[in-house]
Amino acid sequence: MFIQPKVYTKPSKAYEARAYDGNIEILRCQQKIPQDNSPLMEALGLPALSGLRIASSSSYRHGKERSLSHKSMCCLTSFEPPSLKIGRSSGARRKKCRIIRMVAETDDYDLKQMRDMAAARKRWDSLIREGKVKVLTPREAGYAIQLSGKTLLDVRPSIEHDKARVKGSRWIPIFEVDNNLDAGTVSRKFTNFMMGGWWSGAPTLNYNKQFLSKVEEDFTKEADLIVACQKGLRSLAACELLYNSGYRSLFWVQGGLEAAEEEDLAREGPQPLKFAGIGGISEFLGWTDQQRAAAAREGWGYRLVFSARLLGLVVLADALFIGAQQVGQYLQELRSH
Numbered sequence: 001m002f003i004q005p006k007v008y009t010k011p012s013k014a015y016e017a018r019a020y021d022g023n024i025e026i027l028r029c030q031q032k033i034p035q036d037n038s039p040l041m042e043a044l045g046l047p048a049l050s051g052l053r054i055a056s057s058s059s060y061r062h063g064k065e066r067s068l069s070h071k072s073m074c075c076l077t078s079f080e081p082p083s084l085k086i087g088r089s090s091g092a093r094r095k096k097c098r099i100i101r102m103v104a105e106t107d108d109y110d111l112k113q114m115r116d117m118a119a120a121r122k123r124w125d126s127l128i129r130e131g132k133v134k135v136l137t138p139r140e141a142g143y144a145i146q147l148s149g150k151t152l153l154d155v156r157p158s159i160e161h162d163k164a165r166v167k168g169s170r171w172i173p174i175f176e177v178d179n180n181l182d183a184g185t186v187s188r189k190f191t192n193f194m195m196g197g198w199w200s201g202a203p204t205l206n207y208n209k210q211f212l213s214k215v216e217e218d219f220t221k222e223a224d225l226i227v228a229c230q231k232g233l234r235s236l237a238a239c240e241l242l243y244n245s246g247y248r249s250l251f252w253v254q255g256g257l258e259a260a261e262e263e264d265l266a267r268e269g270p271q272p273l274k275f276a277g278i279g280g281i282s283e284f285l286g287w288t289d290q291q292r293a294a295a296a297r298e299g300w301g302y303r304l305v306f307s308a309r310l311l312g313l314v315v316l317a318d319a320l321f322i323g324a325q326q327v328g329q330y331l332q333e334l335r336s337h
Contacts, residue, residue: 124236133239133250138260141226141253150224155238160230163276164269172214174238178206201279221246230277232256285310
């Protein structure tokens with residue numbers, strides 16, 4: 001049984017959803033996606049997006065279907081394909097249509113996000129190439145702060161700033177941790193967690209609408225500002241906003257504070273500047289690049305701490321498994337009596 005295709009069109013692409021013989025095919029047209037944008041998305045606090053390849057109806061019919069995005073696959077595997085039998089309720093069919101539409105809209109958001117990132121990178125490269133924003137290494141930034149009294153503007157979110165910060169810096173985040181509990185934010189938090197947030201500890205961030213106003217309160221348009229974030233990308237976004245607002249003496253810390261050595265900048269806070277951007281299970285187990293580099297310097301004493309943590313997790317998992325078995329047996333005995 002074949003159902004007339006429904007096409008959802010937007011200004012730049014079209015989605016076609018076909019349901020036939022118990023199968024659902026989502027065809028994406030007119031788009032090509034870069035394979036890996038994980039470093040950029042992670043640096044901006046957004047969830048990494050898996051590669052997406054275009055699927056054609058002819059290849060699908062010959063069993064050569066291409067892969068959808070991770071979000072699309074999760075949505076498609078969360079329900080059974082419709083059988084489309086005669087007599088099926090109209091409510092169930094409407095539900096399937098809503099799910100298909102949700103898949104298309106989610107993929108549309110991913111594509112828009114990726115296009116926006118690519119356009120932003122071009123603008124930022126132009127700012128540096130034309131000399132509108134000067135480039136400093138972390139060590140050069142430290143010299144400028146000490147010798148000429150320039151101010152370092154820290155635009156990182158609070159979760160990174162609280163771990164480590166440059167002494168005497170001014171903190172005004174361009175993105176801040178999103179603590180709202182509305183349906184949209186909860187959905188974004190869940191998606192971020194499932195797509196790697198549990199491992200990296202990257203929080204869900206939201207643009208700080210008061211960023212420019214707070215900078216203008218503290219600094220005149222003639223002030224020399226050294227702008228820094230953790231990895232160097234959010235600070236570029238801040239430089240663009242500041243330049244468009246009239247600031248003409250801007251300096252960008254290349255590589256961010258993560259590229260700084262301990263002797264480069266005077267630090268405050270409980271952790272080294274390199275460790276301010278890590279978190280999640282990877283930090284707990286010591287499996288980040290920063291912690292591996294520290295382990296190579298510190299030796300076996302440093303590594304034993306994280307080995308003990310890993311062993312503790314294994315023991316805890318075993319204890320929970322055995323406990324669950326015991327509870328299951330106990331409940332089964334109660335039913336039998």
